[in-house]
Amino acid sequence: MRRARTKSGREPTIALINIVFLMLVFFMVAGALAPPLDPALTLVKTADIDTVPPPDALVVHPDGRLxxxxxxxxxxxxxxxxxxxxxxxxxxxxxxxxPADRLVAIARDLRAAGAGRVVIVTERGLE
Structure with missing residues (x-):
């Protein structure tokens, strides 16, 4: 009686890699990652807008005056x-x-006086 040959436990990974690669190519061709903006569209510019600080905020002027x-x-x-x-x-x-050192000193004074959290409100714009 002959002994049955045992197969090794290796999986064919090359076939799996090929399938994943083909799926990747299919989805790249079938779907758009980000549709382009309409060339006739002009985005809003916020650089020239006068902003008003929040009413509950402490304003610090350039000379350090509060x-x-x-x-x-x-x-x-x-x-x-x-x-x-x-x-x-x-x-x-x-x-x-x-000056940044003056801002840090004011924030440090607020923390020492009992402020739990000091949030600095800034302007963020795209140019």
Whole structure:
């Protein structure tokens, strides 16, 4: 009696790779990844829009002066004591020309005075 030959447990991976590659080519041809924009379309430009800061934000001017709702504020700690939010979040709207070290110092003062989170509101635009 002859012993039956056992087959090795190898799977034919080349066939699987070919099938996956053909599916990839099919879907690339059949579907568009991103339809192109209409050439006659002109996108909105936001570079010249005058923005208004949020009403509950502390505005920091280029010289480091603080303002809240158009009124000058003496210090960040005094402002926080009078206008503490329930969640502890403080919004800062710095001027573009404000030195970074001054902004960091104001944020540090707010955190030391008890602000839970200091959020810096910035302008983001596509050019």
């Amino acid at each position: 303002a809240y709702r158009g009124e000058d504020v003496g210090s960040a700690a005094a402002w926080l004591a009078a206008n503490a939010a329930e969640d502890g979040k403080v919004r800062l709207v710095p001027d573009r020309d404000l």
